[in-house]
Amino acid sequence: MDLTTWTDAELIALREKLHAWCLQRQASKWGNRFWKLTAFMGAFSLIDGIVDIFLDGVRALSILEIILGSAICLSWYLGDKKYKSNTNFLDKLNNELSRRGHSL
Numbered sequence: 001m002d003l004t005t006w007t008d009a010e011l012i013a014l015r016e017k018l019h020a021w022c023l024q025r026q027a028s029k030w031g032n033r034f035w036k037l038t039a040f041m042g043a044f045s046l047i048d049g050i051v052d053i054f055l056d057g058v059r060a061l062s063i064l065e066i067i068l069g070s071a072i073c074l075s076w077y078l079g080d081k082k083y084k085s086n087t088n089f090l091d092k093l094n095n096e097l098s099r100r101g102h103s104l
Contacts, residue, residue, distance in 0.1 A: 003096040011097055018090045025083065035076065042072025 003011065025032075046069030052062040 015093045039076035042069045045069030
């Protein structure tokens with residue numbers, strides 16, 4: 001995405017929205033801990049389902065556990081990836097605004 005073609009008003013408005021989103025995510029300590037706990041439980045569920053299949057054979061509950069654990073792990077991965085891409089984009093916006101001479 002070429003930020004040099006954007007107007008100053010567009011860059012500033014988008015920067016304010018992304019900055020507010022990042023501050024809101026960083027301020028929520030319980031939300032971050034819950035998100036990490038959920039990812040850990042998803043990974044545990046996935047591994048437990050696989051081990052149950054090896055020890056007890058294929059059962060519907062083990063397959064359900066694998067599916068739900070995989071969905072939770074995928075959700076955590078995509079959310080973390082979105083956070084990293086948004087913070088990288090915010091850095092690019094800050095660099096472009098500072099290049100144009102705006103104070104942050």
